[in-house]
Amino acid sequence: MSKVYICFDIYSMSTAYYIVMIDLHTHSLLSDGVLLPTELVQRANHAGYRALAITDHVDRSNIDFAVPRLVKTLNELKDHTPVKAIPGAEITHIPPALVGMLVDKARELGARIVIVHGETVAEPVIAGTNRAAIESGADILSHPGLISMEDAVLARDRGVALEITARKGHSLSNGHVAKVAMAAGATMIINTDAHAPEDLISRERAVIILRSAGIPEENIETIFANSQNLVDKVGRD
Numbered sequence: 001m002s003k004v005y006i007c008f009d010i011y012s013m014s015t016a017y018y019i020v021m022i023d024l025h026t027h028s029l030l031s032d033g034v035l036l037p038t039e040l041v042q043r044a045n046h047a048g049y050r051a052l053a054i055t056d057h058v059d060r061s062n063i064d065f066a067v068p069r070l071v072k073t074l075n076e077l078k079d080h081t082p083v084k085a086i087p088g089a090e091i092t093h094i095p096p097a098l099v100g101m102l103v104d105k106a107r108e109l110g111a112r113i114v115i116v117h118g119e120t121v122a123e124p125v126i127a128g129t130n131r132a133a134i135e136s137g138a139d140i141l142s143h144p145g146l147i148s149m150e151d152a153v154l155a156r157d158r159g160v161a162l163e164i165t166a167r168k169g170h171s172l173s174n175g176h177v178a179k180v181a182m183a184a185g186a187t188m189i190i191n192t193d194a195h196a197p198e199d200l201i202s203r204e205r206a207v208i209i210l211r212s213a214g215i216p217e218e219n220i221e222t223i224f225a226n227s228q229n230l231v232d233k234v235g236r237d
Contacts, residue, residue, distance in 0.1 A: 021203045022227040024053040024113050025090070025142055025163065025191035030066040031056035033195045037073045041085045043197045051231045053113040055088035060098075063089065063105055071110035086234060088113035090142065093125065096132035103136040112234040115163075118144035122169030134160045139230060140189065143170035144177055152184035161226060162186050166201050166209050167193035174213040182219070189227045 027033035028040050035043065037054050044052040054074070056066045070087040077085055089106040091099055091114065099116055106114045116133030119125045120143040130148075133141045134155045141147075141155060142163045155162055162181045165171050170193060181188045190206050192199050201209075203224070210220050 020050040021048060021201065021206065022051045022224070022231060023049060023192050023194065023200070024051075024086070024088070024140060024189065024227060024230060025055050025115055025165075026052060026194040026200075027056050027090075028054050028070075030054075030069060031058070031062075031090075035197060037070060037085075038077060040194075040197075041074070041077060041081055041083050044085075044200060045081055045083045047200045048202065049083055049200070051084040051086065051227075053086040053088040055090040055111075055113060055115050057092040057117070058089045058102070058106065059092060059094055060102065063102065064109060067106055067109040067111050084231060084235075086112045086231070088115065090115040090117055091133075091138070092117040093123075094129075095126060096128040099129065099132040099138075100136040103133075103138050113140065113230070114138050115140040115142050118142050118163070119147070120170045121145045121173050134158050139234075140191070142191070142193065143167065143173070145173045146176055147180055149180055149184060152180045152186045155181075156184050156186040159187070161189045161230065164188055164190045164210060164213055164215075164223070165193050166191070166199070166206070171209070174209070178210075178213040178215050182215070187226050188215075188223050189230065190223055 028037040074085045074087045089111040091102045103114050116138045118141045119130050130144050130151050140161045143165045164174050
């Protein structure tokens, strides 16, 4: 059964009731998003989110700028919002041999969710990035494109979640990702890869995206539970 999330909407000055949503892949203006981290959290609150990870794009040039600022901002915010706001990072367009080093650096700087930007069909990501992400122990391999069965099995064994995405372009391979992940027994989660407030989605919309990827009805609640499990894990670490 879906849980109901209750929040007080400061704009309408009324109580709003939503079906909860967890989104572990979003971007603020610390990379290529359009909102301050604080506003992104409030927009998520207004949209009925229970938890949100802000995972700005990083490479060696900006990782020590973006991640500590997210950590500080979200730590200060935690007692002032019902949304569990998690600082993270998305390691983006990094040569595969350097991915592990950047994943470790992000964690050292305080990122609680570390994503690696996978081999999406929408961008010229370097071949081998999916494998490097899985071997590095990232939490999530985002939009992994035409991921191989071998890599999906490795993701299952390493506990790396494979992303079904709401993002235009990246979502073209959702059906393939879902098919391979289910055959391999790999963990899947759904995220938005939001860069703007209109990219945030409801749980109902997420269900439509999962169904459209060919995921059976009986598996959908498990995918939402996978996101909650990851939120719980980073809370315990």
